[in-house]
Amino acid sequence: MLRRSSPWPRLVAAGLTAVIPLAAVPSARASTGSGAYTPGSAGLGDPYFPLAGNGGYDVAHYAVRLRFTPETRRLSATTTITARATKNLSRFDLDFSGPAISEVEVNGRRASYVRKGQELVVTPRRGLPSGKKFTVMVTYAGRPKPIKDRALGVAGWIDTEDGAVALAEPDGARSWFPANDHPRDKATFTFEVTAPEGLTVLANGEPDNSGVAGPRDGYRTSKWTMRHPMAPYLAMVAIGKFTVSRGTVGGKPNITAYDPSLAKEFKRLHSTTAKAIRWESKVFGDYPFSSTGGIADRLDVDYALETQGRPVYDTGMSDELVIVHELAHQWFGDSVGLRSWKDIWLNEGFASYAEWLYQEQHGGPSAERTFAEHYRHRAGSDFWKLKTGDPGRDGMFDWNAIYVRGAMTVHALRKEIGDKTFFTLLRTWARQNRHSTVTTKDLLALAERLSGRDLDDLFDAWLYRAAKPKP
Numbered sequence: 001m002l003r004r005s006s007p008w009p010r011l012v013a014a015g016l017t018a019v020i021p022l023a024a025v026p027s028a029r030a031s032t033g034s035g036a037y038t039p040g041s042a043g044l045g046d047p048y049f050p051l052a053g054n055g056g057y058d059v060a061h062y063a064v065r066l067r068f069t070p071e072t073r074r075l076s077a078t079t080t081i082t083a084r085a086t087k088n089l090s091r092f093d094l095d096f097s098g099p100a101i102s103e104v105e106v107n108g109r110r111a112s113y114v115r116k117g118q119e120l121v122v123t124p125r126r127g128l129p130s131g132k133k134f135t136v137m138v139t140y141a142g143r144p145k146p147i148k149d150r151a152l153g154v155a156g157w158i159d160t161e162d163g164a165v166a167l168a169e170p171d172g173a174r175s176w177f178p179a180n181d182h183p184r185d186k187a188t189f190t191f192e193v194t195a196p197e198g199l200t201v202l203a204n205g206e207p208d209n210s211g212v213a214g215p216r217d218g219y220r221t222s223k224w225t226m227r228h229p230m231a232p233y234l235a236m237v238a239i240g241k242f243t244v245s246r247g248t249v250g251g252k253p254n255i256t257a258y259d260p261s262l263a264k265e266f267k268r269l270h271s272t273t274a275k276a277i278r279w280e281s282k283v284f285g286d287y288p289f290s291s292t293g294g295i296a297d298r299l300d301v302d303y304a305l306e307t308q309g310r311p312v313y314d315t316g317m318s319d320e321l322v323i324v325h326e327l328a329h330q331w332f333g334d335s336v337g338l339r340s341w342k343d344i345w346l347n348e349g350f351a352s353y354a355e356w357l358y359q360e361q362h363g364g365p366s367a368e369r370t371f372a373e374h375y376r377h378r379a380g381s382d383f384w385k386l387k388t389g390d391p392g393r394d395g396m397f398d399w400n401a402i403y404v405r406g407a408m409t410v411h412a413l414r415k416e417i418g419d420k421t422f423f424t425l426l427r428t429w430a431r432q433n434r435h436s437t438v439t440t441k442d443l444l445a446l447a448e449r450l451s452g453r454d455l456d457d458l459f460d461a462w463l464y465r466a467a468k469p470k471p
C-alpha cells in the first residue's frame with residue numbers, strides 16, 4: 001500500500017489545486033483513469049535503483065507459499081499479490097529475478113508474460129481499470145540465487161548448511177518472490193512454508209498454524225502473518241535447525257531463535273532483545289508491530305538486517321549494540337520507511353544514534369563524547385568525502401558517511417534544538433509517520449515546527465556538503 005504523510009503534493013502534481021473541495025477529489029482521481037489503457041512503468045524513478053518498484057499499481061498484500069527441499073535446495077512456490085491499479089493498465093511489471101516461471105494468472109485467468117532482466121512484464125487478457133483491485137498469481141520453481149553486488153554485498157535467498165534464510169536489503173526480495181520491490185510500496189504479508197518436519201520455519205510476524213495441514217510425507221507447513229504494512233526488502237523467512245525461545249515484552253510476543261551451533265554466541269539474544277525493546281519503547285514511543293524477536297544463523301553475509309518485527313543476525317553480529325541498532329530500525333526504517341533510497345541516512349543515522357543514546361543512558365560514554373571523537377577527523381580527510389544525504393548508490397552503506405555522520409547529524413540537530421524538543425521530535429516523528437514513508441524534507445519541516453527555528457543551514461551543512469561542517 002502506498003501511503004504518505006500528506007496527499008497534497010500528488011494532487012498538485014496531477015494539476016489539481018487546493019481550491020478544489022475535498023469532496024471532489026475521489027471523482028477527480030477516477031477521471032484521471034478514464035483515458036486509454038497504457039503500460040505501467042518499469043520503475044518508480046528511484047535515482048539509485050531506477051528499476052526498483054513499478055508504476056501503475058499499489059500492492060495491498062503478498063501471500064507467499066513456498067515448498068523447500070533441503071537436499072536439492074529447490075523451491076517450488078506460488079506468490080499471490082493483491083493490488084489496486086492507480087491508472088488504466090494495459091500491462092504492468094513486477095520485479096522478479098527468481099527461478100523459472102510456469103504460470104502467471106491475473107484475476108484467475110492465464111496472462112502472458114515476458115522476463116526482461118529483473119522485470120517480469122505481465123499482460124492480462126483485459127485491461128485493469130484505475131482504482132480497481134486485481135490479483136496476480138505467479139508460480140515458479142527452481143534453485144533461487146541471491147543478488148550479489150560488489151558495493152552492496154549479498155542479499156536475498158541465502159542457503160545455509162541446514163536450510164536457508166531470506167533477507168533482502170536493498171533489492172534482494174526479487175530473488176525469491178515477485179514484488180513491487182521498493183520501500184515506498186508497503187503491504188501486509190502471509191508466508192506459508194512447507195519444509196521437512198525436522199526443521200523449524202520462522203518468518204516476520206506471528207505464527208498461525210490454524211487450519212494448516214500436515215505433517216505429510218515428512219513435510220509440514222508453517223504459516224506466519226505480518227499484519228502491519230511492510231516493505232518487500234524487510235520480508236524474511238528462516239528455515240533450518242533452530243533453538244527457539246518464546247516470551248513476551250510489553251505484552252507482545254518475543255520470539256527469538258538461533259542455530260544450535262551459535263548457542264554460546266547468542267545465548268543472550270532473547271533477553272537483550274526484550275531489554276532493548278523496553279528501553280526503546282520508552283525513548284521512541286510505542287513499539288510499532290505486534291511481536292518482536294530475532295534470528296541468528298551462519299549466513300556469511302557479514303551484516304545484521306532489521307527484517308520487520310524480527311531482525312536477522314549473522315554470526316559475529318551478537319554485540320548488544322548491534323541488537324539495539326536493529327531493533328531501533330523497527331521505529332526508524334521499518335515503521336517509518338523511506339520514499340527514496342537516497343535518504344538511507346534516515347534509517348542508519350537514527351539506528352546508529354540509538355546506540356549512542358543507549359550507551360549514554362547505560363553507564364557508557366555520552367553521545368556528545370562519541371560525537372566529539374568522530375568530529376576530530378580533519379577537514380579534507382576521506383571521512384567527509386561523501387554527502388550523507390546523497391551518498392550515491394554504491395555509497396549507501398558507507399560506514400563513515402551514513403552510519404557515523406548520519407548519527408552525528410542527529411546529534412547536531414539535538415544540540416541545536418535542545419534535549420526537550422529533541423526527544424519530543426523522536427517520538428513525534430515515529431508516531432506521526434507510523435507505517436508510512438518519509439523524506440529528509442519531512443524531518444526538516446517537523447524539526448522546524450517543533451523548535452521554531454530555521455534549520456536549513458544545519459541540514460545543508462551536515463547532509464548536502466562533502467565537507468566538515470563548522471562547529
Ligand code: TRP
Nearest residue numbers: 152153169303304305306326397
Ligand atoms: N541495514 C543493515 C543495518 O545497518 C546493514 C546492511 C544491510 C548492510 N545490507 C548491507 C551493510 C550491505 C553493508 C552492506 O542494520
Ligand code: ZN
Nearest residue numbers: 325347348351
Ligand atoms: Zn542499520
